[in-house]
Amino acid sequence: MPINERLFDRISQKRDILNSLRPFDMGALRRLKASFDVEFTYNSNAIEGNTLSLSETRMVLEDGITAGGKTLNEHLEATNHRSAIEFVESLVGKREITEMDVLNLHAMILDRIDPHNAGFYRRHRVRISGTNFTPPKPSLIPDMIQKLYEMLNATGGEPIQRAAMIHMEFVNIHPFIDGNGRCARLLMNLYLMRSGLVPVIIQNRDRKRYIDHIVASQTRGDHMPFINFVARCLDRSLTIYIDSLGEEDEDHITLAEASKKCRYSQEYLSLLARKGRIDAVKFGRIWTISGKVLEDYVRERDGGN
Numbered sequence: 166m167p168i169n170e171r172l173f174d175r176i177s178q179k180r181d182i183l184n185s186l187r188p189f190d191m192g193a194l195r196r197l198k199a200s201f202d203v204e205f206t207y208n209s210n211a212i213e214g215n216t217l218s219l220s221e222t223r224m225v226l227e228d229g230i231t232a233g234g235k236t237l238n239e240h241l242e243a244t245n246h247r248s249a250i251e252f253v254e255s256l257v258g259k260r261e262i263t264e265m266d267v268l269n270l271h272a273m274i275l276d277r278i279d280p281h282n283a284g285f286y287r288r289h290r291v292r293i294s295g296t297n298f299t300p301p302k303p304s305l306i307p308d309m310i311q312k313l314y315e316m317l318n319a320t321g322g323e324p325i326q327r328a329a330m331i332h333m334e335f336v337n338i339h340p341f342i343d344g345n346g347r348c349a350r351l352l353m354n355l356y357l358m359r360s361g362l363v364p365v366i367i368q369n370r371d372r373k374r375y376i377d378h379i380v381a382s383q384t385r386g387d388h389m390p391f392i393n394f395v396a397r398c399l400d401r402s403l404t405i406y407i408d409s410l411g412e413e414d415e416d417h418i419t420l421a422e423a424s425k426k427c428r429y430s431q432e433y434l435s436l437l438a439r440k441g442r443i444d445a446v447k448f449g450r451i452w453t454i455s456g457k458v459l460e461d462y463v464r465e466r467d468g469g470n
């Protein structure tokens with residue numbers, strides 16, 4: 166089992182809690198989806214180099230207002246990504262995911278941005294700047310990508326690991342001239358959702374870590390750091406879903422506030438949070454923790470004394 170045991174148990178518990186909240190309150194679900202889609206779109210596009218901020222992305226997607234000084238393509242990337250999310254959602258209940266589904270997904274990502282390449286595998290060699298990794302030559306893509314379609318339709322096994330490996334396989338083949346990262350992140354979410362889980366957001370602030378894990382997989386063949394990274398993203402998503410769809414609002418407090426309620430310093434709590442030893446969630450730049458999680462942790466550490 167490559168996933169950190171503590172993290173894996175926490176994810177399983179949260180999945181059970183989330184499932185116990187079904188059927189979800191439709192109004193709460195709609196509000197959650199609106200903000201989740203904005204956050205996903207902002208982060209996925211920012212990783213790729215789009216300069217729209219989170220609030221500009223929200224403005225473009227929710228109010229249809231253009232952001233001053235930003236290019237037409239940056240706006241199209243935002244609206245295209247939202248359409249791509251909706252398309253992925255329409256595939257969740259489909260019996261089999263086909264090559265045409267993936268080509269259509271890519272066509273949506275580059276719609277009106279690069280019509281010549283949207284929905285077509287690349288016809289040229291590519292190099293990934295800043296790394297030694299060279300994806301396969303174009304003539305190898307049609308064969309290599311078959312494995313990806315098999316992975317997308319495979320059932321059984323551990324879904325988080327499988328979803329992460331779909332992402333990894335996809336970016337290694339790098340089937341398109343551009344938009345591979347965005348497509349990979351959407352397909353990973355498609356697999357998670359088809360497995361009854363929730364989508365993840367790879368945050369732009371984690372861009373370096375994200376790329377480092379991909380490179381480590383490529384150079385050392387060690388996929389575990391990337392799989393655990395995806396698992397941590399899933400843990401965060403589950404918390405967001407439970408907080409939004411649960412009946413009572415969780416009382417999230419900052420680690421600075423938490424340190425006043427126990428004998429641990431803010432720095433120590435922050436270390437525990439980064440290491441995944443306590444169930445803290447990062448909102449913006451700030452780590453937060455629910456009062457109950459803190460209480461449970463302190464009780465466990467202090468052995469009831």
Ligand SMILES: Nc1ncnc2c1ncn2[C@@H]1O[C@H](COP(=O)(O)OP(=O)(O)OP(=O)(O)O)[C@@H](O)[C@H]1O
Pocket residue numbers: 209210212213214293296297298336337341342343344345346347348349376379380383
């Ligand atoms: N060695 C590597 N170094 C950096 N990125 C890599 C590497 N191998 C694969 N990748 C993947 O390639 C993606 C970039 O590919 P591409 O530019 O086609 O996608 P994009 O959607 O336009 O951009 P991005 O993925 O940056 O959002 C990265 O996000 C990452 O997922």
Ligand SMILES: [Mg+2]
Pocket residue numbers: 213343344345
């Ligand atoms: Mg790109």
